[in-house]
Amino acid sequence: MGMSAQERRADGAGYERKVVVEELTGTACGWCPRGLVGMKMLRDLYGDRFIGVAVHQFNATDPMYTPDYADIDWSDGGSKGAPCCMIDRNGEIIDPFYGSAGGMRDVAKDFERAMEEKAVLGVTVSGEWNADYTAVQTTAQVEGTEAGHYEMVFVLVADSVAGNTQRWRQLNNYCGYTRDSFDDDLLAPSSRMDPTVSRATTVSISSRMYWWVVLIRTKAHSIVRT
Numbered sequence: 721m722g723m724s725a726q727e728r729r730a731d732g733a734g735y736e737r738k739v740v741v742e743e744l745t746g747t748a749c750g751w752c753p754r755g756l757v758g759m760k761m762l763r764d765l766y767g768d769r770f771i772g773v774a775v776h777q778f779n780a781t782d783p784m785y786t787p788d789y790a791d792i793d794w795s796d797g798g799s800k801g802a803p804c805c806m807i808d809r810n811g812e813i814i815d816p817f818y819g820s821a822g823g824m825r826d827v828a829k830d831f832e833r834a835m836e837e838k839a840v841l842g843v844t845v846s847g848e849w850n851a852d853y854t855a856v857q858t859t860a861q862v863e864g865t866e867a868g869h870y871e872m873v874f875v876l877v878a879d880s881v882a883g884n885t886q887r888w889r890q891l892n893n894y895c896g897y898t899r900d901s902f903d904d905d906l907l908a909p910s911s912r913m914d915p916t917v918s919r920a921t922t923v924s925i926s927s928r929m930y931w932w933v934v935l936i937r938t939k940a941h942s943i944v945r946t
Contacts, residue, residue, distance in 0.1 A: 746785075
């Protein structure tokens with residue numbers, strides 16, 4: 721179980737900002753292991769200030785397929801495919817590793833720009849399963865320094881779910897590459913992406929659940945505090 725809690729900054733200037741990154745992915749997406757590398761990199765670099773949500777909407781055969789997660793236009797009005805992501809629902813679809821600039825690890829630069837925005841609201845959220853584990857009772861407390869119209873979105877995330885059937889195997893287009901073909905960033909041991917593994921790799925994504933509260937400024941439709 722998990723809980724997100726926001727704290728006031730030591731200098732009294734608002735709250736510590738956390739940033740949500742929602743990533744489009746799927747088991748039938750051969751290039752999506754790159755998205756896994758990018759999301760893990762952001763977690764390693766920014767810790768709890770990074771809130772990552774892997775949205776499995778690429779292929780309906782994915783056992784983690786979530787067609788009703790959110791109304792997000794992943795195409796960005798064009799023909800962009802997975803892996804891609806959106807930071808704080810700012811409307812810009814970018815690569816979860818190369819970012820908007822297209823360079824190695826450049827998604828970190830996009831993330832840092834989002835962290836520079838002032839957080840004017842703080843949220844503390846907690847949750848508890850019911851007796852038969854079919855529903856979660858969630859409580860959120862919100863405080864802030866700036867009035868406005870906001871909507872509250874609860875996100876329930878499962879981590880380390882796993883299965884043994886063929887549907888749980890991740891397509892991996894990087895398997896045909898040699899190590900010499902990769903930048904060091906894509907081969908870092910912490911990334912857990914090895915191009916020498918088979919084209920279809922078993923996904924081992926713990927049955928731990930986390931919940932987050934996302935506050936969205938309704939006028940601009942952008943996340944201002946998580």
